Amino acid sequence: MKLATYNVNGINGRLNVLLRWLEETRPDIVCLQELKTPSNKFPRKELERAGYGAIRQGQKSWNGVAILALGQEPLETRRGLPGDPEDTQSRYIEAIVDGIVVGCLYLPNGNPAPGPKFQYKLDWFTRLQAYAAELLELEVPVALVGDFNVMPTDLDVYKPERWIDDALFRPEVKAAYANLVAQGWKDAIRHLHPSERIYTFWAYFRNAYARDAGLRIDHFLLSPDLADMLTKAVVERHVRGWDHTSDHAPVWIELSDKSNKRRRNT
């Protein structure tokens, strides 16, 4: 089954592109970020017509996350990241689909750094670490999926030296990501492709896509049992080349029930 993430950069302005990609790829589960629309303007009917049930946490103009599931309604288990009741930004939603706990997240950008926005990013990361540790303790299949706004290593940036002071690449942020992964998560794309340059985002300006001046900032973190099921990871680069497209490409991973192998091993 295909588990996907896509930062759409405005779901209503992007609806045709999103529907075209859904029709083409037919992912089973999709985590969306940057809806940029309040929940009551979420295009539920259009997605339903395309075969998808959906839950969403919207917000006017900014942020916003959603989970789609092919042929079913995601069972919502959480809305909003715990740890700060003052935080009103729509950046986390979670559901159970096909026995998997799927946490869809849009981590703060954090620029300019340093400053209050960067501090908010670091605080959000700390809360995510605390909550992610709780999820791992449940010992159920969990995937934390979305736009983390972090390039984990030099391999994930077209020109690392240009990004040293940026909020997506500062040492504190890379360390926060590394510490999160070290809890016991697998970075799915990196796990399958340990030394390949893979990007998921290309800026609109400076002809970034044509020059392949990209960043890898959309990630799948898998709990150990899910990591065992991982067979494939694909960045749908061509979608970034479509007209009126997002600055992110959709990304998906394939999870296969290797039950025969697992049965033999246990």
Add this chain to the structure above:
DNA sequence: ATGCCCTCGCCTCGAGGA
């Protein structure tokens, strides 16, 4: 050191993005 380009809002420019 900055803008590039793009989205949204109530609006033709500003804020935010990465």
